[in-house]
Amino acid sequence: MSPAPKTIAVVGAGPAGLMLADRLSASGHSVDIYDRMPSVARKFLMAGRGGLNLTHSEPLAAFIGRYGNRSAQIKPAIEAFTPKDLRDWADGLGAETFVGSSGRVFPKALKASPLLRAWLKRLEAQGVRFHLRHAWTGWVDNALTFTHGDKTVEVTPDITVLALGGASWPKLGSDGGWTDILSARGVDIAPLKAANMGFTVMWSDHFRDRFAGEPLKPIALTYEGRVRKGELMLTRHGIEGGAVYAHAAALRDTIARKGSATLLVDLKPELNEAQIVNKLSRGAKNDSLSNKLRKTLNLSPAAIALLRETGQEITPALIKAVPVTLTGAQSLDRAISSAGGIRFDALTTDFELKALPGTYAIGEMLDWEAPTGGYLLQACFSQAVWTARAILKRLA
Numbered sequence: 001m002s003p004a005p006k007t008i009a010v011v012g013a014g015p016a017g018l019m020l021a022d023r024l025s026a027s028g029h030s031v032d033i034y035d036r037m038p039s040v041a042r043k044f045l046m047a048g049r050g051g052l053n054l055t056h057s058e059p060l061a062a063f064i065g066r067y068g069n070r071s072a073q074i075k076p077a078i079e080a081f082t083p084k085d086l087r088d089w090a091d092g093l094g095a096e097t098f099v100g101s102s103g104r105v106f107p108k109a110l111k112a113s114p115l116l117r118a119w120l121k122r123l124e125a126q127g128v129r130f131h132l133r134h135a136w137t138g139w140v141d142n143a144l145t146f147t148h149g150d151k152t153v154e155v156t157p158d159i160t161v162l163a164l165g166g167a168s169w170p171k172l173g174s175d176g177g178w179t180d181i182l183s184a185r186g187v188d189i190a191p192l193k194a195a196n197m198g199f200t201v202m203w204s205d206h207f208r209d210r211f212a213g214e215p216l217k218p219i220a221l222t223y224e225g226r227v228r229k230g231e232l233m234l235t236r237h238g239i240e241g242g243a244v245y246a247h248a249a250a251l252r253d254t255i256a257r258k259g260s261a262t263l264l265v266d267l268k269p270e271l272n273e274a275q276i277v278n279k280l281s282r283g284a285k286n287d288s289l290s291n292k293l294r295k296t297l298n299l300s301p302a303a304i305a306l307l308r309e310t311g312q313e314i315t316p317a318l319i320k321a322v323p324v325t326l327t328g329a330q331s332l333d334r335a336i337s338s339a340g341g342i343r344f345d346a347l348t349t350d351f352e353l354k355a356l357p358g359t360y361a362i363g364e365m366l367d368w369e370a371p372t373g374g375y376l377l378q379a380c381f382s383q384a385v386w387t388a389r390a391i392l393k394r395l396a
Contacts, residue, residue: 006158006395007029007031007032007157008030009144009155009157009159010031010161011035011144012035012163012164012174013033013040013130014043014044014163014165014363015377016163016362016381017033017035017384018040018384019381019384020161020362020385021128022119022128023385023388024388024392025126025127026126027392031127031128032128034144034146035131035132035133035173036135036173038132040130040132043172043173044112044116045112051106052107053106054090054374054378055083056103056375057105060082060083063375063378064079066375067375070344076349076386078379081381081385081386086105086381090107090115093115094115095108095109095114095115095118104374134146134153135148136164143155159358159391161359161387161391162362163384164363164365165364167192167332167333168194168338169335176338188343188346190343190367192340193252193338193339193340194332195252196248196335196369196372196376197248197329197330197332198237198240198334199239199244199248199328200238200326200328201237201324203309210305211301212235212236213235215231215233215241216232216233216265216267216302216303217230218270219231219232219269221243221247221263223247223250223263226250227266228243228246229269232244239324239326240330242373244263245336247263248371251326255327255328255329262324262325263323263326264321264322264323265321266320266322268319273316273317273320276316280292283296297319299319307319307322336376337364337376341366341368342365344367350386351386351387351390360387360391363383366383
């Protein structure tokens with residue numbers, strides 16, 4: 001007789017948990033997914049409203065570098081399940097992908113729901129069981145415990161995988177409540193904090209009322225010598241957007257230490273100062289400065305107002321480096337993702353918790369962060385595949 005299939009409990013029905021369940025159930029193991037929400041992958045579906053940026057097409061070495069000081073820990077998983085592998089996986093579910101002009105990868109449907117429906121259908125065909133409205137509360141002896149309505153549910157799987165997410169957008173399911181449970185079990189956890197968030201700026205009343213909601217593009221943002229091109233969005237309280245998020249970790253940490261940080265905005269990244277001088281010299285002599293900026297440099301009213309907001313003389317040098325002082329970061333519950341979480345020193349290279357043998361943790365629970373652009377989802381999927389391989393090897 002062949003041995004009975006092992007039982008695996010996956011706590012958390014986001015992308016990481018679903019991907020791990022997909023790989024393990026496809027190999028014949030019994031997988032149960034538990035989640036406290038009434039439906040699965042709510043944050044994944046929310047991401048789909050913006051087109052569902054699955055991954056990025058840039059060269060792999062540059063891709064891995066996006067994880068900053070956690071690149072070394074993330075690298076093995078990304079190499080084991082690359083952006084190309086993720087695209088092939090999506091294509092296999094009927095969610096054919098394409099590369100956008102920015103290099104980002106999206107499903108052609110530009111939403112998450114078709115992919116998720118096909119994925120859940122496959123998981124159900126592979127025997128995966130879903131236990132929704134089950135809030136994880138920890139352990140009693142060796143049993144996992146959940147509250148389900150007014151009942152307490154206990155299960156004792158062979159393997160447990162925690163994929164509970166971070167603490168951003170808690171109304172979608174991930175509220176960071178697991179930190180106390182794991183800390184009490186001796187797991188070392190870095191405090192959770194906002195990542196990929198907007199920042200506050202003390203705009204004048206006129207600027208705030210007139211230009212909130214206006215985009216600035218194309219622009220380049222420089223901080224600590226690093227340059228990121230893209231766009232930013234002006235808000236009533238400050239700025240946000242992809243180019244801002246690329247600097248978010250460094251800006252957040254500087255503000256925490258010093259109380260503020262100054263970001264430089266290049267309003268004409270495709271031109272150098274000499275070219276700007278040359279273009280401005282071609283303007284009509286009787287034109288106002290605003291008209292010259294608009295006609296010769298194609299600067300928007302919002303961009304011109306940002307120059308005036310500095311109170312400085314408008315020069316080519318200022319156009320290439322508008323200083324914007326950030327005084328605060330958006331709160332964790334409004335951030336796109338979170339930083340902090342289970343420290344890598346508390347994990348084996350297979351993402352097994354050293355303090356809790358047989359229990360693994362993957363996804364946004366771990367102490368890493370990355371900018372938007374497909375890097376967040378890719379790392380969650382890759383960690384799931386990497387850990388599934390380790391579990392299959394262990395069970396074999």
